[in-house]
Amino acid sequence: MEGPRELKELSRWPSASNVIFNQAVVEGDVAKVKFLLKYGGKQIAINEKNKYGLTPLQQSCLEGNLALVMLLLDHGANIEGKDNNGWSPLHFAIVSGHCNITSLLIDSCANLTCVDCKGRLPVDLAQTEEMLVLITRAMEAAGYVETTRLYLENWGLRSPRSDEEPLSPSSLQEDMKIPEICNATNIERSSNEVKTNCMKNRKIQDILKQPSTNLVPSK
DSSP states (O other): OOOOHHHHTTTTOGGGGHHHHHHHHHHHHHHHHHHHHHGGGOOOOOOOOOTOOOHHHHHHHHHTTTTHHHHHHHTTOOTTTOOOOOOOOOHHHHHTTOOOHHHHHHHTTTTOOOOTTOOOOOOGGGOSHHHHHHHHHHHHHHOOOHHHHHHHHHSSSTTTTTTTTOOOOOOOOOTOOOOOSSHHHHHHHHHHHHHHHHHHHHHHHHHTSTTTTTOOOOO
């Protein structure tokens, strides 16, 4: 668990004129962020990163603050911005298990096929069947039908013999926990924790990397 020193480090943003704004983001203070965006003018750099490469939008997706995510997007936050590991806001929302924010990002036209520094798609970070179904439905609607089929079959959510079988995740246990990520050390720890589910998708990644297989929308 992070101590005061780690939380202080997380709150230390590069621009002195942006300190109050970004501290409000870390604290999840929607009212203060809204006020500063309205009256802060050019002094507020909405896409400025902290020392770990996190933008305010990425921070909010990570912490599951839907109201703050909506506010930042409404004010032009970069929905495709990446951190030092190549994670977009969509990567953060998915790995943290926030389905409501994931849906919002999808509806806001987030890139479903952007890859991180390890070549992982956002869908590769899904930790639950509910999240996997949510993201693969969006991918299927975008035309990535074959890729969607591979992921669903690998999770046992669609029979290889029936493409008509509906997407219906099994019930999730109430005590299922999503890894908490608050700083660079924990981001790396989370990356290790999701390795099990990423390994589940390794066969799919191997298929997609073959010369004859391209991640392009199906015709």
